[in-house]
Amino acid sequence: MVEFQVLRCSKCKTFQVMQVTKSPKWKCKLCAEKQSLIKVVVD
Ligand SMILES: [Zn+2]
Numbered sequence: 790m791v792e793f794q795v796l797r798c799s800k801c802k803t804f805q806v807m808q809v810t811k812s813p814k815w816k817c818k819l820c821a822e823k824q825s826l827i828k829v830v831v832d
Pocket residue numbers: 798799800801802803817818819820821822
């Protein structure tokens with residue numbers, strides 16, 4: 790089962806849907822800002 794999470798970049802404020810991974814960090818596709826999973830919005 791594949792789970793997805795909605796994340797918001799703390800730098801450019803854009804929402805991105807990403808597949809849930811084991812990594813606690815993610816990288817914004819737009820500004821390439823590395824950040825931890827702070828904003829997780831369940832759809
Ligand atoms: Zn960003």
